[in-house]
Amino acid sequence: MLVYIGRRAVLAIFTVWAISVLSFAIIQLPPGDYVTSYIAQMAAMGSVVTDEEAQNLRIQYGLGQPMYVQYLKWVRLIAQGNFGMSMEWRRPVTEVIGERLWLTVVVSVAALILTWVLALPIGIYSAVRQYSVGDYLATFVGFIGLAVPNFLLALVLLYLGFVLFNAHIGGLFSVEFQDAPWSAARVWDLLKHLPIPALILGLAGTAQQIRIMRANLLDELRKPYVVTARSKGLSEARVIVKYPVRVALNPFASTIGYTLPYIVSGSIIVSLVLGLPTVGPLLLKALIAQDMFLAGTIVLLLGVMTVIGTLVSDVLLVWIDPRIRLEET
Amino acid sequence: MAGPDEQRIFVASQWQLMWWRFRRHKVAVASGGVVIGFYLAVLGADFLAYADPNASEAQRSLMPPQPVYWFDGWRFSPHVYAVKGARDPQTFKRVYRADPGQKISIRFFAGGFEYRFLGLIPMTRHLIGVDGGLDAGKTIFVLGTDVQGRDLWSRLMYSTRISLTIGLFGVTVSLVLGVVLGGLSGFYGGIADTLIQRVIEILRSIPTIPLWMGLAAALPRDWSILQIYFAITIIISLLGWTELARVVRGRFLAMREEDFVVSARLVGCSQMRTIFVHMVPSFMSHIIAATTLALPAMIISETALSFLGLGLRPPAMSWGVLLQQAQNVQTVAISPWLMIPAVPVIIVVMAFNFLGDGLRDAADPYGR
């Protein structure tokens, strides 16, 4: 078991490294170095950067030195919690991102939970009642869920909400809580706003998970141990939930690693449509304004969050499937 | 009765068997028809369009779709009513009123703006049009107009070109990467396999959209449409090859131990010959199915990037570019027809999914 988790952890570290390289590349991609563009930006805003200040920045980021040195210097600054300055906002990147990162996490996790809560029972139902009306319905909705890109779905729902109920279904907070400090009422307000974005983000994943669960469970239902359980005199519901569902949960759970990146990806663009205060709109603005430290940091943090989420799910998988726990190699 | 039927099955080639099996999948066959229809629209976009997609006119900004009346009394004579636009003095919005007194007849194969059919043959005929060419007062907008007063239907037709071909090119690049890397991984195994598998796992656990956005945003602003087009294709396919590589690798692994591959090796076929003459043809069908299933993701990616304003930018036309105008709820609430470009996206994605599913089921004619 330790070997398994260890292997996952090593892979996670490599993934974080790959993400950091890619984020660094994104920061580096625009022409010119950032100190020069920082000075230009400041000048445009009417403030002057002294030569000494500029020189300090150049040394701090290792400009003029080989790329890998610059990368290492950047990594070291990040390790110290210094993610650089946002040029557009003229504030440290961490301050600009603020609670948006956590709201991204909240929205993504909510979508993930919703995916499971919906996909698990529907998948089980579809397999146990194969070829029933409900099964066909689930399959059909599943196809729609897979075919409609989530940002288009968000757009359509937004429009319908506007036209039919004259309500704005976007956002994560009511107006009065938008900039309010955290309180129980604000959390409750957030929870009330969460279901729609979570549903939109989770739909495609749900559709996919239903198909996976259905296929796995259909395979498992034919196995002899189900007959064994039945021949003991267990009730049918207990037979199915305790045995084949439990076994089919494993491949189902192992897809979580690919569901989470997918949801996080989707949250960026859906947030834009629904006007959610996550890092999505911020990333787009930063990219368009070429505010590269902000953009690079967001990409980095999103990636790292996803890797952590995936690692957590891997550990959960061990808990679900004792076969991994006993695996020696 | 079974005799001749079985005979037919015994002598049929692999592709024939697959075709027979595919044909039984009615939805997949219909989807195949839809896909072919869309690609015909790519070829004949300028014939299907009836207005210059770039002709803007402030006087007809955000015109709603005109209802088409097919009959005049009992006579078949499709026509629309002329529309008069005026600015509402209170809200300053342009409002349009149909004028039932003034009919504009729709003609089939009517003359219109000049273009080259298939890029070769100069033509002025279009599928539909109106008499006397285009002027602001006397034209048709079956799907309405956008903010700049450009005809949505015609723009939609031209958009198929980028939206549908970018998927094809993207998938081709992905396919090359996927087959080479998946093949290396599956055929040689060992360190190459481990390495490539880890790379795939890493790529799959990174959220891709932020990365695409970052890379796409870094493209120089002064690049031409063509340059951006290829750059976007490459960005999308760089992260999209993993699934294809997984399929190819799986096939290679399954096939490495097959008798006919072993015997090919034993009679002294070179490695290249074993791979390309014996192995690749036998899982070609699987690759085609996987490729079909990979296409929708490519189309959605381009649409998403362009929708965000990070992909192709006007004056290029793609469904995503058209949808950019629908980003704002207020705009959409007043002019819901701006969401129409979402419809072909959904149809094409669904069609590719069904087609791919059908192909995948048919890909293994000896299975089951």
Next chain:
Amino acid sequence: MGAEIATSLPQPTLLSVRNLKTYFAQDEGTVKAVDGVSFDLYPGATLGIVGESGCGKSVTARSILRIVDRPGRIVEGEIKFRRPAGDGGAGGGQVVDLAKLAPNGLEMRAIRGAEIALIFQEPMSSFSPVHSVGSQIIEAILLHQQVSRRDARAMTIEMLRRVGVSSPEERVDQLSNQLSGGLRQRAMIAMALSCNPTLLIADEPTTALDVTTQTQILELMRQLQQEDGMAIMLITHDLGVVAEMATDVAVMYLGRVVEQAPVDAIFHAPRHPYTRALLRSIPRIRSRSNERLTPIAGSVPHPYDRPPGCPFHPRCADFIAGTCDRAAPSLRAVGDQHSVSCFLYE
């Protein structure tokens, strides 16, 4: 509870199956897997059910337990079962027709696992791969007996010891894939016997095992039967196993019982042409070395098109034209506890 399905059964019969029909309705047609099976089983006896693959042996067993998979369905017939009197209490010596019980009703579930237990041939996959072997046996005990979890665990360990699992205290917490095939089958038997059933249905219990293990498992079953006195319904295609274990034999062909008799009668005075052909097709230890084995001519017909009349007539050496291909014979007594379904004896 179940009063309306209570029925009578002549003493001392434990199980009486009459004209049982279990059909599978499929797109391609109806498969008559079990098509009019009848036999009786007595307490403490071992009934061997013999036949080629696909003759409906397993479906018969599953019909008795009412765990036939969809789309299979009992369409006709009765399965009378005498519930044990005494400490079990619930049944109180009452006779019920299992064919009329709801397959997942309370009464059927109380019988299943407690009074009729099943072991079958796939020792590799008959235990859940993600639960410990012990927990699956404990579950059965807790389900049917009023004992604490701790006691159930102790009973499980004791049961595992009885079936010859070494160091059962450790094995009890292992997963099934950590056990060998033979051990798994022993654990399976332990689970089946954990609630002291009056009837054990063993569906090809030794088919997947090697010869040595096979003998050990059969020996174990015989020993446990002597100790606990349950009846065994032993389903097999192996006549050697039948000769070794059974007191009575029912021979099945294409969903029907063609002959039922005490084991000696089957081996020494077989009546039905199919039984005779079956016996000629297996080697005997004391046979002369130059004696040839005779395979049964032809092959089992496809389940969708069973022949009209007696199902065996296309392969039968004693085929009577105009009779055997017209009507199906029924099971008739031809001697003491010996019945045959063949026109030769009508």
